[in-house]
Amino acid sequence: MAPTExxxxxxxxxxxxxxxxxxxxxxxxVEWQDRGEGIYCIVDLHxxxxxxxxxxxxxxxxxxxxxxxxAGLDADxxxxxxxxxxxxxxxxxxLLSAVTAWGDLNRMHQxxxxxxxxRELVSAGLFFYPVLMAxxxxxxxxxxxxxxxxxxxxxxxxxxxxxxxNARFGDVLQVPEGRYPEVGARIMNxxxxxxxxxxxxxxxxxxxxxLDEADLVRKKVRSAVTDSxxxxxxxxxKEGITNLIDILSVVRGVDPSEIETExxxxxxxxxxxxxxxxxxDYLAPVRERYAELRPDEAAIEAIxxxxxxxxxxxxxxxxxxxxxxxxxxxxx
Ligand code: ATP
Ligand code: MG
Numbered sequence: 001m002a003p004t005e006x007x008x009x010x011x012x013x014x015x016x017x018x019x020x021x022x023x024x025x026x027x028x029x030v031e032w033q034d035r036g037e038g039i040y041c042i043v044d045l046h047x048x049x050x051x052x053x054x055x056x057x058x059x060x061x062x063x064x065x066x067x068x069x070x071a072g073l074d075a076d077x078x079x080x081x082x083x084x085x086x087x088x089x090x091x092x093x094x095l096l097s098a099v100t101a102w103g104d105l106n107r108m109h110q111x112x113x114x115x116x117x118x119r120e121l122v123s124a125g126l127f128f129y130p131v132l133m134a135x136x137x138x139x140x141x142x143x144x145x146x147x148x149x150x151x152x153x154x155x156x157x158x159x160x161x162x163x164x165x166n167a168r169f170g171d172v173l174q175v176p177e178g179r180y181p182e183v184g185a186r187i188m189n190x191x192x193x194x195x196x197x198x199x200x201x202x203x204x205x206x207x208x209x210x211l212d213e214a215d216l217v218r219k220k221v222r223s224a225v226t227d228s229x230x231x232x233x234x235x236x237x238k239e240g241i242t243n244l245i246d247i248l249s250v251v252r253g254v255d256p257s258e259i260e261t262e263x264x265x266x267x268x269x270x271x272x273x274x275x276x277x278x279x280x281d282y283l284a285p286v287r288e289r290y291a292e293l294r295p296d297e298a299a300i301e302a303i304x305x306x307x308x309x310x311x312x313x314x315x316x317x318x319x320x321x322x323x324x325x326x327x328x329x330x331x332x
Pocket of ligand 1: 014020184197199201
């Protein structure tokens with residue numbers, strides 16, 4: 001099947017979204033929306049795979065949607081919708097389970113990491129998460145999936161699922177490709193620079209939230225853990241400094257080597273100050289637009305409803321072909 005310029009990506013409405021989400025994913029969504037047909041989904045069904053509060057989930061869904069719009073997603077130029085509004089995702093999840101190897105699911109790093117953090121219940125949903133994610137993308141026969149580095153294994157799995165489906169039932173699904181930013185695909189927690197900045201775990205002081213006030217952002221960046229050296233350069237044993245160089249490079253839109261040259265001979269204090277100012281300026285307009293958009297939940301619902309209608313049309317079409325190829329239901 002020929003590659004399409006259809007782009008799909010999903011983001012969870014859990015917790016508060018952070019600088020890693022912004023740099024690794026949201027920034028790419030905005031960039032890609034004019035390069036092809038962008039389809040972006042707030043994946044509330046994924047959020048139920050770990051412990052959560054129902055009332056809070058709805059609030060976070062509005063928060064996340066407002067952040068995406070504030071960051072530059074435009075409902076007239078892309079499809080923006082809520083996963084649970086398009087029931088085809090869940091039906092396709094089950095159908096794809098027929099060509100998903102249990103052994104492959106059992107090897108997923110994300111399941112291992114997240115299941116260890118669950119205090120009460122490790123849900124079967126958490127184990128099945130990658131199949132739902134495969135259904136999200138494959139339902140739209142998307143060619144490109146912009147995501148952060150932590151999603152590589154899930155993308156490989158969805159490619160395997162699509163290939164196995166096509167080999168078994170005929171050429172129905174597009175085999176998608178992951179797109180990872182060259183710099184910033186894995187932003188690290190500022191307090192624990194060997195762990196990914198995450199919505200659900202890691203030190204709070206090392207997680208810069210998109211909606212943090214300027215002073216708090218400054219404080220977090222200035223107290224970032226570095227090393228006992230003095231040089232502002234990237235190196236495997238300088239995870240903290242490397243992370244800050246990557247962040248500044250993305251925010252300024254320049255190559256990391258330019259940052260190294262600029263800060264040659266400067267101390268860590270000056271460098272951290274520059275990163276802090278740059279991040280504050282980078283996030284300020286998003287925070288301001290968010291504050292305007294977030295109170296109007298009816299307007300957000302209207303955008304999501306219109307998006308779901310467009311999404312459903314594409315997904316329903318894929319499901320007709322998938323069901324037919326699998327011998328499910330009457331002939332199409
Ligand atoms: P959790 O840790 O609970 O999975 P999350 O922070 O990964 O939450 P998601 O909504 O699952 O948030 O991820 C949304 C997008 O952000 C995904 O494409 C993911 O790859 C990307 N992403 C997440 N963390 C980072 C990070 N530290 N650096 C770059 N990209 C990231
Ligand atoms: Mg994640």
